[in-house]
Amino acid sequence: MTDFVQLIGIEKHFGGIAALKSVDFTVKSGEVHALIGENGAGKSTLMGVLSGNVIPTAGTISVEGCVRRFSTPGDAIAAGIAMIHQELVLAPDLTVAENIFMNRMPRLIDWAKLRRDAAQILDRLGFEIDPGATIGDLPLAQRQIVEIAKALSLNARLIIFDEPTAVLGPSDARRLLNLIRSLRSEGVAIVYISHRLDEVADIADRVTVLNDGSLIATRAAKDVTIEEMVRLMVGRPISALFGEKRTSPFGAEIFRVESLTAGPLVQDLSFGVRAGEIVGLGGLIGSGRTETARAIFGADKRESGRIFIDGSQVKIRDPRDAVKAGIGLVPEDRRGQGVVIDASIRINTTMTSLRRFSPAGIIKRTFERRFVGEKIAALKVKSAGIDAPVQSLSGGNQQKVVIGKWVDVASKVIILDEPTRGVDVGAKSEIYAIIRRLADEGRAVLLISSDHQELFGLCDRVLVMGRGRIRSELLPGEFDEERLLSASLAIEPIQTTVRTDQNPAG
Amino acid sequence: MTPLQNVQHFRSNAIKTERHRQGVKFLSFTRRYGTLVIFVLLVAAAAYISTDFLTLRNVMNLLRQASTTIIMAIGMLFVVLTRGIDLSIGSVLAVGGVIAALLAPEWGLPASIAVALVAGLICGLACGTLIAYLRLPPFVITLAMMTVARGSAFILTGGQPIMLNDAASGLSAFAGGYIGPVPYPVLLMAAIVLLGTFVLMFTSFGRLVKAIGSNEEAVRLSGIRTQRYIVAVYVISGFMAALAGVLITGRTGVGAPNVGVGFELQVIAAVVIGGASLMGGRGDALNTVLGALILAIIGNIMNLSNVPGYTQQVIMGAVIVAAVILQKIQNQKMS
Known part of the structure; x- marks a missing residue:
């Protein structure tokens, strides 16, 4: 087997924060290469680089030995790389067939042919899904199959699966894993991201572990136990x-x-x-x-x-x-619901208790500054000061600000x-x-x-x-x-x- | 690397960071004072083009003309900060203006002005309530209010302009009067600008209005009834529009139902040139004033140098586009 894709020395910085530190990663045709690591370890960023969504700060990507530069997802797709996203990116109001051929619909649509072509690809996958069905009406497991069909119809030779079984029941998950096996035997290169280490042990040929943006190890799957994977991922005993x-x-x-x-x-x-x-x-x-x-x-x-x-x-x-x-709530979607991202730490921290600082509607700034200063020191928020925008903080520190706004309230x-x-x-x-x-x-x-x-x-x-x-x-x-x-x-x-x-x- | 190279490398890096830091400083300066820089350049250009421009009389005249735009722009700023828009202000202005003129003979000046302002509040309250509680799009609702209010102004007057009679001479005196060299409406405008600045900088209301524009859901989940704030900004905008209408009626001596057509666009342009983001959350009162003055000065220069009216409109449009492009570039460099 030869390397289909080689990523060498990939680095990515977001602002001052290094999300990836000189990571090497290769995938061979006809292998399942699992990528594991904790949330925030850099898996998504690395796959973003591979699928053209993230432009690396440094490092090279080569596909079949030729160095490529991906500046858009379209470039990666043209090179035969497709990604099945965690949040599926299908148009819910269009049909299965339309979604599969989304980016190359002819100017004049021959509906019968479109459906025939779609049905052919779905058959190859061994799933009976009506090409004329509307995506929004399909269960999640079938939508995922449609995504895979779309990738195959684009002649994808490397498919990235990002937590594909997270939303599936056990029987759908088993079918999906079987499908991945048959893709592998057809010579498709597969990157498999999952938190379910038993699945990883089951399906992967090789395993790469990332931690905090760094490559920890790449091992043959048969040489590594689940316990060892955990230890490599966390870097210390979990307890x-x-x-x-x-x-x-x-x-x-x-x-x-x-x-x-x-x-x-x-x-x-x-x-x-x-x-x-x-x-x-x-x-x-x-x-x-x-x-x-x-x-x-x-x-x-x-x-x-x-x-x-x-x-x-x-x-x-x-x-x-x-x-x-x-009662306080630290919501699931930090950026969308937890913080006002472009406002400062100070403004976010006192949002829940603004009345305390503005008895007559006028904010007592000194009082507020002292309060916020003490708060972020107690919570160990690493920042350039209480007037720094929350945007400039790392995810963990943003979350501390969200928790901080509730501590007293x-x-x-x-x-x-x-x-x-x-x-x-x-x-x-x-x-x-x-x-x-x-x-x-x-x-x-x-x-x-x-x-x-x-x-x-x-x-x-x-x-x-x-x-x-x-x-x-x-x-x-x-x-x-x-x-x-x-x-x-x-x-x-x-x-x-x-x-x-x-x-x-x- | 040899040690020497190492040192050089380190130095050049240090220089780079220092340059970068200066660059950031410069950009945050232009972001803060970009509108001010344009304003100063324009004043200089105007003074160069016409020796009449920097005369006290011309300046005060300019300020008086701009005062109604600025008053409405402060109201609009609050709306825009919440990521909204108020297209109804030109029509609400007409409603305020005709009510003051209609009621003045019978009710006397204070009561008629009060009713006019309350009418503005009610228009804003109606828009705000529909937008905040039924989650209807501000663009559509205020567009509807624009025609409702305009129609109402015509109904109230029977389609005729209402002349201010002697009972309302106080209003004309106010709108046309001076303290020393400064016209009364300019003083009123200045007071409103200061109040707006104060509210946005020092009160919890101002802070939450901006925060709602950035991320309403996060503010709501912090335990704040965001709808009330959204209603409030439209009420403020309606009030300011009616106030502007009263002033215009005073200055012209006529309550005309067709006054203020298209003013909303001029006011939005002023707010945008002042650096406020139509996506909400960003903008301040003083820059909004500068935005309005920039438009007024360009108009004034063109008048002083006899540019024909239609050409003026074309140039104004180009200025708005240029201002927005400038801001876009600044914002991109910032992030």
Whole structure:
């Protein structure tokens, strides 16, 4: 086998931050090369370079021995490189056939021929999908197949899969892996990015590990165990990241949700969290965790449900009511919902508590500056000062600002939705320490995370959601990835009542 | 690398960073004061072209003419900061103007002006409520208000201009009067500009208006009822438009239903030349004033040098495009 693609000495800097540090990466035709690493390790940036979405600061790309320069995704596609994105990039209102031939529709469309050609490609993949169906009507698994068909129709000779099974059920995932195997046997080069290391061990020929933008190792898959992959990814034993769990008893149940229903993904949820307790919400993407957080916080409308703080019911119609009740939300989408990205650290930090600093509507600047200065020092936000725009911070430090704006305001409950997504390892452990401190100060903490290590490492209890319901509750002795996934995928509720009477020591 | 090369390498790098730093300083200077630089250059050019330009009389005249545009531009600035737009102000101006003229004979001056201003507030309240609570696009809603308000102005007057009678002589006196060399409307305009600057720089309202324009969802999820702020900016804009209408009625002595057609575009142009971003979140009151003055000076120069009216329009359009391109370049270099 020969190298189809060689990336040599790839570097990428975003502002002052190095996202990739001199990374070498090669893919042979007819192999599956897995790329693993934590969130923020640089996988997406490296694949961005390979697919023409990111222009590297330094380094060379060669395809079949010829040096290429990709300045747009179109250049990469022309060189035979296609990427199946995590968020699929299909036009939802167009048909399957139109999407497959999107970028080379003839001026005058022969609809019959278009569908015939599309059907032919889909057949080759072994899937029966109607070329005339509208993309928006297809389930996610089929849309992914359409993406692959599109890549093949472009004569892709290297296909990048970015977390393809994250959104699939087990049987769809198995079919997808089989499809990838058959593509491999046809001589297609494949880059496979996944957090599911069992899949990686199953399908990959070679494994490359990135950590914090650097290449850690490239190994033959058969020579490396899953445990070893984890150690290479994290760079230190996992347990050291999370700190010590609480051993003293929790306080009273200060936060309770009763029969919360809001749309199809939040169905009749009831649970409580005690003071000082960190409760995890686990489950697959799309199981309703984010929707639950938003419904509690009043960010989305809810159909029914009561929320209790300190035993008495509070009326929450919008986020303002939630804030008044002492509830804070660190949203999933940091840039879109967590921060005003072009405003300064100072403005973002005091946004939740502006009234304190402006008794008559006029902001007391000195007071505000002192407050923010102390806050960012306590949270170890690395910045050029409190007037630096949040944009200039790394992801981890941006997240600390988002948490910082809630520290004083969310005096009772803080809900964190994927707080360490896209955050480097160093900042991660700092954020974990902050979360622990928030709980130790007597708050009820609700933590949503798709990172199972994180859930198990931080939480005192994990509620597993699946299709809008709580499917199971796991206690520390039961923390097990397989258990969590199978509970989330269960169709029938395993358990809808939730225990709250046990002690953490137990 | 030999040690010597190393040192040289290090030095040249240090020089580069220093240059880079100076470059950034220069750019942040032009971003802050870019409009001011254009303004100063224009004043110099105008003074060179016409010896009449820098006379006290011409300057005060220019300021008085620009005062209504500036007053409305301050209102528009608040709207634009929230990523909105208010196309109705030219028509709301007419409503304010005709109400003041209509009611003055019977109700007296203070009451008629108050009613005119309240009418402006109501127009803004209607637009703001629809935009904030029903999430309708500002462009469409204020476009609708533009025709509704214009129609109302014609209905109120029966299509005829209303002459100000003697009961309203105080208004004419105010709009045409001076304190020393400074016309009253210019003083009023200055007070509004200062107030606008203060609100945007030192109050939580101003800060949140800008933040909403940058990322409304983040502000909402911080526990702020963003809709109220959005309603408020349209109310401010409506109020300023009605105030401008009252002033124009005073200055011309007529409440005319067809006054102010197209003013909204002039005002938006002033705001944009002043460096405010139509994408929200960025802009300030003083630069908006400069934006309005730049337009006024260009008009004034062309008048002084006898450029025909139609040609003036073409040149104005070109100036707006040039100003926006300039800002775009500055912003790209900044990021």
